[in-house]
Amino acid sequence: MLYVKAPAKINLTLDVLYKREDNYHEVEMVMTTIDLADRIGLALRQDGKITLSSTDQFVPVDQRNFAYQAARLLQQRYGITKGVAIKIEKEIPIAAGLAGGSTDAAATLRGLNELWELNLSIDELAELGAEIGSDVPFCVYGGTAHATGRGELIREIPAPPSCWVVLAKPKVGVSTADIYGGLNLATVEHPNTIEMLQAIDQGDYKAMCATLGNVLEDVTLKLHPEVVKIKTLMERSGADAVLMSGSGPTVFGLVDSELRVSRIVNGLRGFCDEVYAVRMLGERHSLA
Known part of the structure; x- marks a missing residue:
């Protein structure tokens, strides 16, 4: 089984500029990852199925889950016939404003890129992540970023002062x-x-x-x-x-x-x- 770390994020700034015509809000944020993380386990399946399990009973284990959506998106976009058993070992609190679901999806994208030998760049994975949720691209990259648009336009910045x-x-x-x-x-x-x-x-x-x-x-x-x-x-x-x-x-x-x-x-x-x-x-x- 392949394991991928999925760290939480915090917003050092979160600004909302206006409501857009597509009903999203135009935002500007400075975000950084912190050492509170879920662990995503990925095991190859040969039957093409995507299965999901979690150590937390409140995490949905069907198509509502962003990690499931990430695997399905890769399958459909690249014609992948293999499947995956995804295990989410949950440490990040749920519905907490820490991007727990988004970081699980991002870790799934990074891990399946290796497991399914897709050879996609991190920029390509981030672009796919934007189709799942606004925080997913940032979580694909990790680190510290200045985010704009609906949160999906990511510019890398230096790490903040350590604390x-x-x-x-x-x-x-x-x-x-x-x-x-x-x-x-x-x-x-x-x-x-x-x-x-x-x-x-x-x-x-x-x-x-x-x-x-x-x-x-x-x-x-x-x-x-x-x-x-x-x-x-x-x-x-x-x-x-x-x-x-x-x-x-x-x-x-x-x-x-x-x-x-x-x-x-x-x-x-x-x-x-x-x-x-x-x-x-x-x-x-x-x-x-």
Whole structure:
């Protein structure tokens, strides 16, 4: 069996510029991968079937799953007669704003490129990923990127200054469609993407912390007071900067001191079951 790592992502900035004619939103984001990852196992099948299993009972194991869709897309596009048994060993929380489903699809694309001997470039895999979901191209590349369009136009940028990332996901479900639907673009405070890009380029940790921003955060905070409480707890416990990732509900804090990490984690664990302390990855994936 071939195993592929599927890391989660966080948004250092997430800006929504306008609603497009195709009903998607035009976005501008700075994203980076973190060392919280699912593991995708791929075993060759000779009968052409795609099967899916997961260690998490809440992950769909049919055509709704992005990893299944990735395998099916490759089969259909390139006339592949072989099949695959996909096993998703889940570590990333589900429906958390961390691109768990998208990164599983991206890892499946990268892994099947090797398993089925397709010899596609990483750019070709990213282009295919855009047909599955807006976050999939970024997850194909990994690393750190400035994303535009509906999120599928990816420009590689340097890795951010190294730090710890503490994540906490409350027990609430968030509908991305509802969050975008509640967004009033006339009143939002847009993050300064240019300043974030400069901070990363200069390796300036303090400037990066000062420039975090997510236009979806206010919408989610109004709907879910639990997210507000987590954010407040993280700030009071000593995180250098705190932001919600994606459409939520996961909140992350950036911390440059390992001593403070344990204090923040312990402060959150009494209120929240799903708490993680990880490092930023920052570097791009390479194909086998």
